Amino acid sequence: MTATVKPILDLNAFRDDASAAPAGSLLARRRANFGAASVLFYSDPIEVVRGQGVWMEAADGRRYLDFYNNVPSVGHCHPRVVAAIAEQAATLNINTRYLNQRVESYLERLKATLPDEVSNAVLCCTGSEANDLALRVAAKASGGAGVVVTEAAYHGNTAAVTDISPSAWKLAGPVPAHVRIVPPPSAAAFGADIAQGFADAVAAAFADLQASGIRPSAFICDSIFSSDGVYADPPGFLAPAVAAARAAGALYIGDEVQPGFARTGDAMWGFARHGLVPDIVTMGKPMGNGFPMAALLTRPDLLALFCEDVGYFNTFGGNPVAAAAGLAVLEVIAEEGLQANALAIGGHLKARLAALAQRYPMVGAVRGAGLFIGIELVQPGDPATPDPAAATALIAGLHRRGVLIGAAGRYGNTLKVRPPLCLTRAEADLFADALAECLEELPTA
Ligand SMILES: Cc1ncc(COP(=O)(O)O)c(C=O)c1O
Known part of the structure; x- marks a missing residue:
């Protein structure tokens, strides 16, 4: 059946x-x-x-x-986060085109939890925006468009991100030409050696893109594979798949919208459980404990390359009220x-x-x-x-x-x-x- x-x-x-x-x-x-x-x-x-x-x-x-x-x-309505939002909202709320102590303090605190390599941030409002931008940064750096995702992945709701979110598709139809789908990293799909099986599937997906004349750009995954049904073990299994993606010329986008901010218990970030440093990290959901905020962090060289072609400005991203909420979240995670x-x-x-x-x-x-x-x-x-x-x-x-x-x-x-x-x-x-x-x-x- x-x-x-x-x-x-x-x-x-x-x-x-x-x-x-x-x-x-x-x-x-x-x-x-x-x-x-x-x-x-x-x-x-x-x-x-x-x-x-x-x-x-x-x-x-x-x-x-x-x-x-x-x-x-x-926690719902955590008093510390609520007070931080209220206090900053009563003082000043403005976009990021002005200097602001609170925003820089927040980013310094956030970056202290992340690998040193991903030291430049773009603040935005939703995980979808962060992933949309991540695809653009990856496309510029790789010169390609091909993306590999898991079969029930969800990465957000913009047009570009819906294309790489099979779990959002309602109609059985052709997969977008620049997208290849791999099974989730499960024993059901790959048997006992999930790491090798998953890496082989990712390598084959990129080879198939190349055979169709589409240059690899990005391997994006949520490191807890939430919408695929939650696949966490064994820690480290993701590393060979990321190596396979990089060998094909693609960047690794670590979508931390679900596992980020300490949820997996053994690390602040899901990719850290796999011993990985992404080229691009995206985050959102728990970042402001309900205050809408999200971010992309990447290497300075990758962001500089992207900014050669287009400017990026986000009216609400990185406003000081968001920074106050985000800072309070990090403090509560640490102190509690x-x-x-x-x-x-x-x-x-x-x-x-x-x-x-x-x-x-x-x-x-x-x-x-x-x-x-x-x-x-x-x-x-x-x-x-x-x-x-x-x-x-x-x-x-x-x-x-x-x-x-x-x-x-x-x-x-x-x-x-x-x-x-x-x-x-x-x-x-x-x-x-x-x-x-x-x-x-x-x-x-
Ligand atoms: C893994 C993952 N990435 C990205 C997103 C998109 O985030 P948002 O709904 O804030 O745009 C989601 C939302 O559920 C998600 O689960």
């Missing part, structure tokens, strides 16, 4: 049915305002009114444990020991989930690092067959028990465990207990 490929925005999506919303309800107003572009979670969408730490509260007073969100990464917490609580949680995998045949695998874990659901008795229906049932069961979570993977059969980094052991246990109850409700054959 095969499962259907699912675009990322269809996972756990509310199916809009015009009859379901009484006139004047929030849902009806939403429909009138957002139209076809509305994307809501859950068959019974939630109106969320406030958040704190790992918890969100709905308009009906119900509290939810948030296991979905890696944006409010240091959130990287160590991600490692310790993530390790505890993974062990509890692995125990569930032993007990329930529909849990095919538990993968991940720190507080980024994937729980893969398969057909009981047929571990090679994905079971997206089980993932959907678990998401609904957890919702009923006050836990919010999403899915990932090409078939939407992997639960994506991604709570704020301040998660406590008791909250991790709450999740594992609720999941065990939901698994108990699933059919075993």
Whole structure:
């Protein structure tokens, strides 16, 4: 039996049915305002009114444990971040064409967490913008256009970035001519030697581009392979693939929008787990704990080359309020020991989930690092067959028990465990207990 490929925005999506919303309800107003572009979670969408730490509260007073969100990464509405934003917003907010102490202090603090090589930054507002620019920097440096990505990658929403985001494509049609797709770095695709198999696939993809007359430009990947279904181990497996990409003349763009900012527990950045230094690093989501900010960091020579041809200015990117938020996030991660917490609580949680995998045949695998874990659901008795229906049932069961979570993977059969980094052991246990109850409700054959 095969499962259907699912675009990322269809996972756990509310199916809009015009009859379901009484006139004047929030849902009806939403429909009138957002139209076809509305994307809501859950068959019974939630109106969320406030958040704190790992918890969100709905308009009906119900509290939810948030296991979905890696944006409010240091905790919803962290008072330190909120105060930093408020204080700077009340003082000055301006674009980057003026000197500003706070912006430089922020970048110096951020760069102290990164390899020395990537020492020039472009600040922008979304991960999509950062990846769009990364493609342009890579194209200029390589003189090529060919990009290799994984089969359920998501890198953002601009036209260029949608071209390299297979999980955003709804229609089965030709892959853009300059793009080649490789399977995620899984044992299912490559057997025991994931590092070699994945590197061979990347090398073959670039060779195929060259054979079609398209010069290699970039290998871009999210080093935790979040939308592919979370692939973290063994640390270091990514290095041969990056070497293969560089041997073909391509640059390595490390998309840290998902794994960055200490989430994987053993490192601040996902690429560091693989012993790599990217040519270009992009980041976003948790960077401002909800304040919209993103960045590209690269080598000065690469940025200089790009700037020979075009100027780049971003009106809101790098404004001092964003810098204040970003600085507060870095301070909170350091002072509250959130990287160590991600490692310790993530390790505890993974062990509890692995125990569930032993007990329930529909849990095919538990993968991940720190507080980024994937729980893969398969057909009981047929571990090679994905079971997206089980993932959907678990998401609904957890919702009923006050836990919010999403899915990932090409078939939407992997639960994506991604709570704020301040998660406590008791909250991790709450999740594992609720999941065990939901698994108990699933059919075993
Ligand atoms: C790996 C990755 N890169 C880039 C992006 C795009 O970021 P944004 O939504 O801020 O444009 C996302 C968003 O989900 C992502 O998961």
